Amino acid sequence: MAQVKVSEGEIRRVYEKRFGVFPVSILDSKKFVVKVDDTIGGRFKKGLIKVGVTKREAKEFEKELQVKGYKKILTLPYFPHEKEYYFSIESFSDYDLLRLGNVGGVEVEESWDKLSEYRIPIIENWKQDNNIQKIFVEISRNHLTEIQNTNLLLEIYDFYIQNSFSFLEINPFTILQGNFIPLDFKGRIDNMGKSEVTISEVNDKSVSKEEKNIAELDKNTSSSLKFQLLNKDARVWPLIAGGGASIVFYDLINKKFGKKENAFYGEYSGNPTTDLMYEYCKNIFTLLLKSNANNKILVIAGGNANFTYIPNTFKGIIKAIEEIMQELKKQKVLVLVRRGGPNDTEGLKLIKEFLDKNQLENRVYGMETDIVDVFNNI
Amino acid sequence: MQKYLDKKLIVVGNQPEAIQATLDFDYVLGKEKPSILAIIDTNTKVKIFNWGAENITIPVFKNLQELKKVISINEIWGAINFTSSRNVLRVTKQLLDLDIKNIFILAENVAERDTRFLRQLSKEKNINIVGPSSVGVLYGGQLKISHAGGLPENFIREKLFVGGEVAIISKSGGMLNELMSMVTRSVGGIYMAKAIGGDRFPIENLKEAVEKVSKEEGVKMILVLGEVGGTQENELAEYLQKNKINPKVVVHILGGGAKNVEIQFGHAGAMANSDVESVEYKNQILEKAGAVVVKDFANLKKALKEEASKLEINTIEDVTPNRNLPDNFKNLLRTKKVRHTPEILSSFDYNYSQGAKQTMGKILFELWFRRKADKTVGDFMDLVLKTLIDHGPEVSGAINTIITSRAGKDMVSSLASGLLTIGPRFGGAINEAGKNFYRCLEENISPENFVKEMKDKNVYIPGIGHRVKSKTNPDDRVEMFKKYAKKNFISRKFLDFSLNVEKITTAKKDNLILNVDGVVAAIMLDIFTGLKMTNAEILQILNAEGLNALFIYARSAGFIAHYLDQKYLDQPLYRHPEWDVLKI
Numbered sequence: 037m038a039q040v041k042v043s044e045g046e047i048r049r050v051y052e053k054r055f056g057v058f059p060v061s062i063l064d065s066k067k068f069v070v071k072v073d074d075t076i077g078g079r080f081k082k083g084l085i086k087v088g089v090t091k092r093e094a095k096e097f098e099k100e101l102q103v104k105g106y107k108k109i110l111t112l113p114y115f116p117h118e119k120e121y122y123f124s125i126e127s128f129s130d131y132d133l134l135r136l137g138n139v140g141g142v143e144v145e146e147s148w149d150k151l152s153e154y155r156i157p158i159i160e161n162w163k164q165d166n167n168i169q170k171i172f173v174e175i176s177r178n179h180l181t182e183i184q185n186t187n188l189l190l191e192i193y194d195f196y197i198q199n200s201f202s203f204l205e206i207n208p209f210t211i212l213q214g215n216f217i218p219l220d221f222k223g224r225i226d227n228m229g230k231s232e233v234t235i236s237e238v239n240d241k242s243v244s245k246e247e248k249n250i251a252e253l254d255k256n257t258s259s260s261l262k263f264q265l266l267n268k269d270a271r272v273w274p275l276i277a278g279g280g281a282s283i284v285f286y287d288l289i290n291k292k293f294g295k296k297e298n299a300f301y302g303e304y305s306g307n308p309t310t311d312l313m314y315e316y317c318k319n320i321f322t323l324l325l326k327s328n329a330n331n332k333i334l335v336i337a338g339g340n341a342n343f344t345y346i347p348n349t350f351k352g353i354i355k356a357i358e359e360i361m362q363e364l365k366k367q368k369v370l371v372l373v374r375r376g377g378p379n380d381t382e383g384l385k386l387i388k389e390f391l392d393k394n395q396l397e398n399r400v401y402g403m404e405t406d407i408v409d410v411f412n413n414i
Numbered sequence: 415m416q417k418y419l420d421k422k423l424i425v426v427g428n429q430p431e432a433i434q435a436t437l438d439f440d441y442v443l444g445k446e447k448p449s450i451l452a453i454i455d456t457n458t459k460v461k462i463f464n465w466g467a468e469n470i471t472i473p474v475f476k477n478l479q480e481l482k483k484v485i486s487i488n489e490i491w492g493a494i495n496f497t498s499s500r501n502v503l504r505v506t507k508q509l510l511d512l513d514i515k516n517i518f519i520l521a522e523n524v525a526e527r528d529t530r531f532l533r534q535l536s537k538e539k540n541i542n543i544v545g546p547s548s549v550g551v552l553y554g555g556q557l558k559i560s561h562a563g564g565l566p567e568n569f570i571r572e573k574l575f576v577g578g579e580v581a582i583i584s585k586s587g588g589m590l591n592e593l594m595s596m597v598t599r600s601v602g603g604i605y606m607a608k609a610i611g612g613d614r615f616p617i618e619n620l621k622e623a624v625e626k627v628s629k630e631e632g633v634k635m636i637l638v639l640g641e642v643g644g645t646q647e648n649e650l651a652e653y654l655q656k657n658k659i660n661p662k663v664v665v666h667i668l669g670g671g672a673k674n675v676e677i678q679f680g681h682a683g684a685m686a687n688s689d690v691e692s693v694e695y696k697n698q699i700l701e702k703a704g705a706v707v708v709k710d711f712a713n714l715k716k717a718l719k720e721e722a723s724k725l726e727i728n729t730i731e732d733v734t735p736n737r738n739l740p741d742n743f744k745n746l747l748r749t750k751k752v753r754h755t756p757e758i759l760s761s762f763d764y765n766y767s768q769g770a771k772q773t774m775g776k777i778l779f780e781l782w783f784r785r786k787a788d789k790t791v792g793d794f795m796d797l798v799l800k801t802l803i804d805h806g807p808e809v810s811g812a813i814n815t816i817i818t819s820r821a822g823k824d825m826v827s828s829l830a831s832g833l834l835t836i837g838p839r840f841g842g843a844i845n846e847a848g849k850n851f852y853r854c855l856e857e858n859i860s861p862e863n864f865v866k867e868m869k870d871k872n873v874y875i876p877g878i879g880h881r882v883k884s885k886t887n888p889d890d891r892v893e894m895f896k897k898y899a900k901k902n903f904i905s906r907k908f909l910d911f912s913l914n915v916e917k918i919t920t921a922k923k924d925n926l927i928l929n930v931d932g933v934v935a936a937i938m939l940d941i942f943t944g945l946k947m948t949n950a951e952i953l954q955i956l957n958a959e960g961l962n963a964l965f966i967y968a969r970s971a972g973f974i975a976h977y978l979d980q981k982y983l984d985q986p987l988y989r990h991p992e993w994d995v996l997k998i
Contacts, residue, residue: 038614039526039614127526127527127530127615128615129530129533129615129619130530130533130534157534158527158530158531158533158534159531159534160531197527200525200526200527202526202614226525226526226527228499228523228524228525228526229525229526229527230525260522262679277588278586278587278588278589279586279587279588279612279679280584280585280586280587280588280589280592280612280639280641280668281586281588281589281592282679283586283641283642283668283669283679284589284668284711286669286671286679287668287669287670287671287710287711288711288712289671290671291671291710291712295671301679303679305588306522338588339588339589339591339592340564340568340572340591340592340594340595341564341588341591342549342550342561342562342563342564342587342588342590342591343431343432343549343561343564343565376568376591376592376595377564377568377591378564378565378567378568379565379567379745380567380568381567382748382749403571403572403595406596406715407592407711408711408712408715
C-alpha cells in the first residue's frame with residue numbers, strides 16, 4: 037500500500053532482462069565493482085562499496101562484507117570511463133518528471149539546477165499520445181546524441197511504467213562506444229501496481245520473527261495489520277487501531293516517555309476478525325513479556341472508528357491477554373484502554389469487566405476522554 | 415447553508431451497513447425521503463432497509479446502463495464507489511462518462527498510476543473525486559456519505575445531526591470521527607468533514623479540498639489534519655501564501671516524532687522521502703502562509719477553542735434530533751436489553767477441524783448416536799457403511815434412481831427418487847429389527863415366544879430371511895459382521911438373541927437366516943449397551959429411526975453412482991415394455 041524502496045540488484049536484474057547486458061568482452065575489463073545490494077543510502081560513505089578492484093580483491097571484500105552480516109552483495113564488471121551522466125524519473129501527482137544532465141555520481145547533489153527537466157503528462161495510452169512523442173523526440177535531439185538507440189529513454193520510461201516505479205534513478209551512467217551503461221540504480225515501486233521487480237526484505241537479520249509473522253498475516257487479509265519493532269526493551273507497548281491514530285499515539289508516546297520507551301510502531305484497521313486480532317496480539321505480547329523495562333504499559337487504543345466493530349477486535353485482544361494473564365500480573369503491567377466506534381459502549385464494558393475480574397491494573401476510557409488524556413498522571 | 419440536504423446519491427457495490435447508516439442519518443434529520451436513490455449490484459432487484467421503524471426498499475440495478483433507463487442522471491448529485499482496488503478504475507470511468515458530478519472512492523490499495531490517471535480525467539471533466547482510501551464525507555446536519563460519522567450510536571451521541579461552521583479535512587479516515595467529536599464536544603457544529611485518503615497521490619488533494627470548502631458560504635474555520643510524507647501540505651502552504659481565504663485554517667501534521675527514523679506508517683503516503691516532506695518543514699511553511707499550526711496534538715483542542723472564540727463560533731447547545739431512531743433489535747438482543755424465545759433449538763456441534771483427523775465411521779457414530787466411539791466401534795461403522803453402499807441395479811431404490819436419471823433429471827432429484835423407496839419393505843428393516851430385539855430383551859421375551867408372536871400376527875420378522883442365501887449358503891457379509899463382533903465386543907446379548915431367533919426360523923425354512931439388517935441391528939444394540947447407554951437413550955435412537963441412518967447414508971452413495979453411471983452412458987428415457995405388463 038505504498039512506495040517501497042527496491043534494491044539495485046533487483047532493478048538491474050529486470051533492466052538487463054529487457055535491455056540486455058553490455059558485453060564486457062569488448063572492454064576486456066579485469067576489474068570489478070563490489071557493493072552491498074541493499075536499499076540503505078550512503079553506501080560509499082559507510083565503506084560498503086569498492087570500485088576498480090581485482091578479482092582477488094573483490095572476493096576478499098565480498099567475504100569481509102559477509103562476515104559483517106550483509107547477505108546480498110553485487111559484484112559487477114568495472115567500466116573505466118571518463119564522463120558520468122545523470123538520469124531519473126519521478127512520479128508526481130500530475131506528471132512524471134524526467135531529469136537528465138551531464139553531471140553524474142555524487143556531484144549531482146550540488147548541481148541540481150544544471151539538470152534538464154521534462155514533464156510527462158499522465159495519459160492512459162501514452163504511447164499513442166502525440167504530445168508525449170514530441171517530448172521524447174525533443175529529449176533525444178538535445179541530449180545524449182552519442183547513444184545509438186535514439187528510442188532508449190522512451191523505452192526506459194516504458195520500463196518505468198510497466199514495473200510500477202514511483203522513482204527510478206540511474207546515477208551515474210556512462211556511454212561507451214555508443215552504448216548506454218547504467219553504473220548504479222536506485223528506485224521505489226508502488227507495491228499496489230504490477231511489477232517484475234520484487235521487494236527485497238531490508239536488513240534481513242534485524243527483522244524479528246514476530247514482525248515476519250505479522251507481515252505474513254497482513255499479506256493474507258483485506259484488513260491491515262502493521263508492526264515494526266523499534267525498541268525491544270521499551271516500556272510502552274501500543275496496540276493502536278487506525279493509520280492516523282497510530283501516528284498520533286506514536287508522537288504522543290515519544291513526547292511523554294521518550295523515543296526509547298516506544299516499543300514499536302503498529303496499527304490495525306479495516307475491521308479485522310477476532311481471530312486475526314488474537315494472532316496479531318499474540319505475536320506482540322511475546323515481545324512485550326520479554327522486554328526488560330520496568331512498569332510496562334500496554335496501550336489498547338484508537339480514535340473513533342468508522343466501521344470497525346469494537347467488541348470483535350476487543351474479543352481477540354482479550355483472548356490473547358488471557359493466555360499470558362499470570363505473566364502480566366507478575367510483571368505488574370498496566371493496561372490503558374481508550375476507544376470509540378461502532379458498539380464502543382459494549383466493547384469497553386466487555387474489556388473493563390475482563391480486566392477487573394482478573395485484577396489487572398487498568399484504566400478504561402471512551403469518547404468522553406480525549407486521546408491526549410490517556411497518559412495523564414502516569 | 416442547507417444546500418446538501420436534498421442531494422441524492424447512488425451506491426456502487428455492496429455495503430449495506432454504510433447505506434443503512436446514511437438512511438438513519440436522513441431519518442434522524444427528518445427527511446421525507448432517503449438520500450440514496452439506487453444501488454448498483456448483482457443478484458437482486460431491490461434491497462430492504464430500515465426507515466425509522468418501517469421498512470423501505472431501494473432499487474438495485476446490474477449496471478449503470480440499466481440504472482439510466484429508470485433514473486434520470488440529473489437527479490444524481492453523487493456516487494459512492496465501494497468497488498475493490500482492482501475495479502476502481504473501470505467503474506469510476508463509467509461514472510465519469512455519465513457525468514455524475516461528485517464521486518467518492520473508498521477502496522484502499524489502488525495503484526498510484528490508476529489514481530493519477532483518474533485525477534487527470536477528473537480535472538478534464540471538472541468532476542470532484544474524493545479518494546481513494548476515503549471513508550467518505552459528512553455534511554453536518556445535512557448529508558452523510560459512506561462511513562464518515564460512523565453508526566447512529568456515534569452520530570447522535572456526537573451531535574453530528576447539527577450543522578455548523580467548522581470544516582474538517584483529514585488525510586486519515588480513522589481520525590476523522592475523532593476530530594469531529596473533538597469539534598462538536600468543545601468547539602461547535604460541523605459544516606463538513608472529509609477524509610481525502612492517506613495515499614501519496616489522492617485524486618482530490620489537501621489544497622484542493624481546502625480551496626473548495628473555503629469558498630462555501632458559512633465556513634469560518636477549517637481544521638486540516640496532515641501527515642508526514644508527500645508534498646500536499648506544501649502545496650496547501652503555497653496556495654495559502656498566494657490567496658487570501660476567508661476561513662481560518664488550523665493545521666496539525668501527524669508524524670513529527672518520526673524524525674530520523676525510517677517508518678512506513680499505516681498510510682501509504684506517510685513516509686518522508688526528503689526533508690521537504692518532513693513535519694518540521696511543513697509546519698514552518700504553513701505557519702509562514704498564515705495558518706494556525708498546532709505542533710503538539712495535545713494542544714489541538716485548546717487551539718481550536720481559542721480560534722473559535724475569536725471567530726465567534728458557538729458551541730452546540732443541548733439539542734436532540736428531529737426524529738429518534740428506534741433501537742436496533744439485534745443490538746438490544748446481543749446486549750441482553752430485550753428477551754426472546756428462539757424458534758430453533760440445536761444441540762448439534764460439529765468441529766470440522768477435529769473431524770478431519772478421524773475416520774468417517776467414528777465421526778458418524780458420534781454425530782448420530784451422541785457418544786464417543788473408540789476405534790473398534792468406528793471401524794465397525796465403517797465396515798457396515800462400506801458393505802451397504804450398493805446391492806446392484808435391480809433393487810427398488812436403484813431402479814428408481816436409474817429411471818429418474820434417464821428421464822433427464824438432475825442428481826438431487828434422482829437421488830431423492832431412490833431414497834423415497836426406503837421404508838418398511840426396502841432398506842428400512844434395520845431399525846425395525848432393532849426395535850423388536852430391544853423389546854424382547856427388555857420384556858424378557860424368549861426367542862421362541864418372539865417367533866410365535868410374529869407368526870400369530872402373520873408378519874415377517876424384520877432382519878430375518880434372505881431371497882437366495884441360506885444356512886448352507888450363508889451371506890458372507892453377515893459372517894464378516896459376526897466375526898468382527900465376536901472378536902471386538904464383549905457385550906453380545908443382542909447378537910446372541912438374534913442368532914437364537916435364527917436357529918428357530920432356519921429350522922422351519924432354510925433361507926430364514928439372520929440377514930444383514932438383523933445382524934447390524936443386533937450388533938449396534940450391543941455396542942450401545944457396551945457403552946452403558948441408558949434405556950431412555952437407546953429408545954430415543956430407535957424411536958427416531960436412528961439405526962436406518964446407516965443404510966440411508968451408505969446407499970445414497972450407491973444411488974449417486976447409479977445416477978452418474980446412467981448419465982455417463984447417456985441412456986435414453988426408460989419405458990417399460992408392454993409385454994411385461996399384464997392388464998387385468
